[in-house]
Amino acid sequence: MSGQSTYQPRSRFMQWMEARLPVMGLVHSSFVAYPTPRNLNYWWTFGGILSFMLVVQIVTGIVLVMHFTPHVDMAFNSVEHIMRDVNYGWLLRYLHSNGASMFFLACYIHMFRGMYYGSYKEPREVLWILGVIIYLLMMATGFMGYVLPWGQMSFWAATVITNLFSAIPIVGDPVVTWLWGGYAVGNPTLQRFFSLHYLLPFAIAGVVVLHVWALHVVGQNNPTGIEPTSDKDTLPFTPYATVKDAFFLAMFAIVFAWFVFYIPNYLGHPDNYIPANPGVTPVHIVPEWYYLPFYAILRAIPNKLLGVIALFSSIAILAFLPWLDTSRVKSANYRPLYRQFFWLFVIVCVGLGWLGSKPAEGGYVIASRLLTAWYFLHFIVVLPLLGFIEKPRALPMSISESVLKGKGAAALLAAIVLAGLAGFARPATAAEQVAPPRVNWSFAGPFGNYDRAQLQRGFKIYREICQSCHSLSLLSLRNLGETGGPDFSPPQVASIAAEYKVKDGPNDQGEMFERAGRPADRFPAPFPNEQAARAANGGALPPDLSVIAKARGYERGFPWFVIDAVTQFQEHGPDYIVAVLTGYADPPANFKLAAGAAYNRYFPGNAIGMPKPLSDGIVTYTDGTPQTADQYAKDVTAFLMWAAEPHLEARKRIGFQTMIFLIVLAGLLYFIKKKVWSHLHDHA
Amino acid sequence: MSSAGPTRRDFLFVATGAVGAIGAAATLVPLIAQMNPDSSTVAAGAPIEVDLAPITQGQAIKVFWRGKPIYIEHRSKSEIEAARNVDVASLPDPQADQARVKAGHDQWLVVIGICTHLGCIPIARQGDFGGFFCPCHGSHYDTSGRIRQGPAPANLAIPPYAFLSDSKIRIG
Numbered sequence: 001m002s003g004q005s006t007y008q009p010r011s012r013f014m015q016w017m018e019a020r021l022p023v024m025g026l027v028h029s030s031f032v033a034y035p036t037p038r039n040l041n042y043w044w045t046f047g048g049i050l051s052f053m054l055v056v057q058i059v060t061g062i063v064l065v066m067h068f069t070p071h072v073d074m075a076f077n078s079v080e081h082i083m084r085d086v087n088y089g090w091l092l093r094y095l096h097s098n099g100a101s102m103f104f105l106a107c108y109i110h111m112f113r114g115m116y117y118g119s120y121k122e123p124r125e126v127l128w129i130l131g132v133i134i135y136l137l138m139m140a141t142g143f144m145g146y147v148l149p150w151g152q153m154s155f156w157a158a159t160v161i162t163n164l165f166s167a168i169p170i171v172g173d174p175v176v177t178w179l180w181g182g183y184a185v186g187n188p189t190l191q192r193f194f195s196l197h198y199l200l201p202f203a204i205a206g207v208v209v210l211h212v213w214a215l216h217v218v219g220q221n222n223p224t225g226i227e228p229t230s231d232k233d234t235l236p237f238t239p240y241a242t243v244k245d246a247f248f249l250a251m252f253a254i255v256f257a258w259f260v261f262y263i264p265n266y267l268g269h270p271d272n273y274i275p276a277n278p279g280v281t282p283v284h285i286v287p288e289w290y291y292l293p294f295y296a297i298l299r300a301i302p303n304k305l306l307g308v309i310a311l312f313s314s315i316a317i318l319a320f321l322p323w324l325d326t327s328r329v330k331s332a333n334y335r336p337l338y339r340q341f342f343w344l345f346v347i348v349c350v351g352l353g354w355l356g357s358k359p360a361e362g363g364y365v366i367a368s369r370l371l372t373a374w375y376f377l378h379f380i381v382v383l384p385l386l387g388f389i390e391k392p393r394a395l396p397m398s399i400s401e402s403v404l405k406g407k408g409a410a411a412l413l414a415a416i417v418l419a420g421l422a423g424f425a426r427p428a429t430a431a432e433q434v435a436p437p438r439v440n441w442s443f444a445g446p447f448g449n450y451d452r453a454q455l456q457r458g459f460k461i462y463r464e465i466c467q468s469c470h471s472l473s474l475l476s477l478r479n480l481g482e483t484g485g486p487d488f489s490p491p492q493v494a495s496i497a498a499e500y501k502v503k504d505g506p507n508d509q510g511e512m513f514e515r516a517g518r519p520a521d522r523f524p525a526p527f528p529n530e531q532a533a534r535a536a537n538g539g540a541l542p543p544d545l546s547v548i549a550k551a552r553g554y555e556r557g558f559p560w561f562v563i564d565a566v567t568q569f570q571e572h573g574p575d576y577i578v579a580v581l582t583g584y585a586d587p588p589a590n591f592k593l594a595a596g597a598a599y600n601r602y603f604p605g606n607a608i609g610m611p612k613p614l615s616d617g618i619v620t621y622t623d624g625t626p627q628t629a630d631q632y633a634k635d636v637t638a639f640l641m642w643a644a645e646p647h648l649e650a651r652k653r654i655g656f657q658t659m660i661f662l663i664v665l666a667g668l669l670y671f672i673k674k675k676v677w678s679h680l681h682d683h684a
Numbered sequence: 685m686s687s688a689g690p691t692r693r694d695f696l697f698v699a700t701g702a703v704g705a706i707g708a709a710a711t712l713v714p715l716i717a718q719m720n721p722d723s724s725t726v727a728a729g730a731p732i733e734v735d736l737a738p739i740t741q742g743q744a745i746k747v748f749w750r751g752k753p754i755y756i757e758h759r760s761k762s763e764i765e766a767a768r769n770v771d772v773a774s775l776p777d778p779q780a781d782q783a784r785v786k787a788g789h790d791q792w793l794v795v796i797g798i799c800t801h802l803g804c805i806p807i808a809r810q811g812d813f814g815g816f817f818c819p820c821h822g823s824h825y826d827t828s829g830r831i832r833q834g835p836a837p838a839n840l841a842i843p844p845y846a847f848l849s850d851s852k853i854r855i856g
């Protein structure tokens with residue numbers, strides 16, 4: 001089955017070259033003449049899609065590293081620097097962060113396809129095991145990448161995952177200390193994760209080469225699971241598989257672009273827009289969606305060591321799949337029983353993922369245990385037994401004779417995977433929290449834009465009310481004049497800037513001094529340090545407002561979070577902020593309010609440290625907008641949304657162009673694919 | 685099908701190739717643009733003001749603008765004369781001293797202190813012509829910052845600047 005080199009160089013130079021370094025011959029035999037089974041369906045295009053995603057991740061990653069600073073004091077801000085200041089930095093970073101999710105999505109489809117069609121069976125055991133190794137490397141890489149932005153979720157993910165190793169008897173603690181390079185997760189941890197996060201993708205690329213090599217030795221499996229017997233059963237890779245792969249890659253890119261341009265934070269977690277704080281763990285910490293099933297397995301076991309063992313075995317067991325499955329028939333299309341168990345297994349995996357996003361309490365734990373048990377039973381009991389019990393359907397004599405089936409199943413798989421993906425996205429938050437009312441935002445939806453006048457009014461509120469306690473440390477005064485924002489004119493920006501007092505120095509006498517602000521300055525903070533801010537605010541720290549609109553949210557619950565991915569509802573944060581700003585009320589009779597706190601209907605726990613900030617008429621509008629607390633709240637929130645996402649307008653504009661482009665490209669590729677293959681259907 | 689094939693199919697291939705090429709080119713835009721100065725760097729490159737009052741005759745100071753060292757020299761009478769008593773046409777990079785300073789402020793020489801050879805920083809008031817001497821490969825500049833001897837091809841560059849008053853300039 002290995003590609004035989006039929007490549008005949010035409011030019012004299014290429015003949016000379018080929019006799020010395022037969023690269024073209026290798027390419028030709030691997031990607032042109034390479035025979036592929038003629039009955040491959042679209043599930044076989046995910047190998048190509050995965051290669052594409054690996055390239056996307058490496059390219060965007062290399063670029064991000066040019067601007068990222070791996071240091072605990074600077075990592076978070078340097079990511080924000082990328083998002084705000086670097087040319088197209090927001091695009092590159094959203095491509096990379098969503099690219100990781102797309103990479104795993106494609107990987108899971110690829111793996112389930114292998115399981116459904118028995119692609120791990122003889123002679124493809126090594127091919128499969130190499131795939132499991134790639135998957136393991138991907139998990140390590142993805143985890144370490146998630147740590148780099150050094151938000152709250154980054155920090156606590158690093159803490160929890162490294163602590164898994166503390167379960168090892170005797171040497172556990174020294175091992176964890178060694179992993180950290182300190183007595184807790186800290187700067188040495190961040191720096192080594194950064195180093196390894198850069199290294200591992202190249203290790204993945206190396207194993208991918210082996211994976212493809214192994215594939216080209218044994219040849220591709222196919223939906224019938226029987227090996228090609230004659231030339232009639234196969235087609236040359238180019239053009240047949242190439243156009244098919246290209247078409248489906250374009251389709252996949254549309255999904256990718258949807259996430260990047262329209263719902264870039266959908267798969268992330270608001271808490272990761274809060275800088276890492278070693279003193280406070282977020283109430284619900286959850287890993288990225290692609291680790292959730294394993295997280296559920298970990299939490300299902302009440303014993304620390306056994307939980308960790310279960311977690312690692314659930315991945316390791318995949319490597320033994322070729323020998324656990326005793327049936328000699330590969331494709332589930334001909335295995336009526338296995339087929340049902342396969343789908344049950346898919347549902348169990350998705351279910352575990354859903355449970356992983358839920359708090360570890362009550363019924364969720366029981367359900368996690370049941371599903372975990374089934375996960376292992378599937379491998380250890382069901383698969384070995386099925387080979388003996390099951391009576392497979394008659395296999396076709398050859399591939400060319402077979403008829404394609406299973407399209408319904410394919411659609412079902414897609415639906416389940418997508419629903420699962422969406423389901424993982426938003427983990428539960430405190431149940432007692434009341435959902436904020438929806439606000440109509442001008443910046444919502446695929447064509448949403450900021451309302452300039454509203455941003456200017458919102459800035460006025462910030463300046464006259466919020467600024468006395470809240471910093472806006474990631475923004476510079478010059479941002480007020482940049483396109484896509486409040487759009488103040490340069491003289492306006494200069495005069496606004498001049499009203500701020502900025503600390504500068506030291507001067508020639510070695511002293512710090514105050515001067516009028518300049519557009520290039522950052523917004524000065526109201527307090528010199530955290531302690532001063534706390535002291536002035538009764539012990540509570542007024543949070544920085546730079547990314548607050550992305551750092552807050554609320555749970556939408558099923559089925560809304562699925563619908564949100566389609567309707568592009570992304571304004572959880574702004575809705576929540578408006579609700580909190582206007583949600584002050586008298587506490588119910590039985591509610592004990594701590595001294596200095598106020599009652600707020602929408603704040604988690606209801607006791608908020610911030611006194612009611614807005615009331616009717618406290619800020620004067622000159623453009624005739626009603627001077628109500630409601631209006632103030634909306635205006636300042638719109639301003640804060642811009643502060644958190646200053647390139648939203650460019651994102652949506654470029655997103656629209658990209659979508660049009662991809663749809664045209666996919667359409668053209670579809671017609672090419674039809675042309676190329678129609679020729680075949682005529683004569684086959 | 686195949687009889688109508690060739691032209692239709694060719695068109696399809698060409699169109700797809702063209703669209704793909706546009707996509708590839710568009711993808712390169714952000715990848716290239718990200719290496720240009722980001723907006724914080726651009727903002728930090730705004731003009732600066734320098735007070736000349738403390739600089740006595742015969743003294744030179746170095747300030748930084750956009751990461752480049754700028755020499756500001758308060759030249760003496762004899763230095764100005766030395767710079768002007770030269771046959772301009774005989775210079776490697778002919779330029780009159782008058783063209784390198786602001787009229788009425790002839791004593792002030794403001795140059796970017798980067799050797800035009802390969803970018804080292806020349807030392808002020810050194811070398812055979814009393815102006816600048818670049819130790820890297822031995823370029824000599826005169827009191828007007830013009831190249832006189834050595835491998836550098838051009839005179840020291842003049843940054844954009846203007847006098848706000850007799851004792852204050854804005855660079856940039």
Ligand code: FES
Pocket residue numbers: 799800801802803804818819820821822823834835836
């Ligand atoms: S860099 Fe100055 S002489 Fe070469």
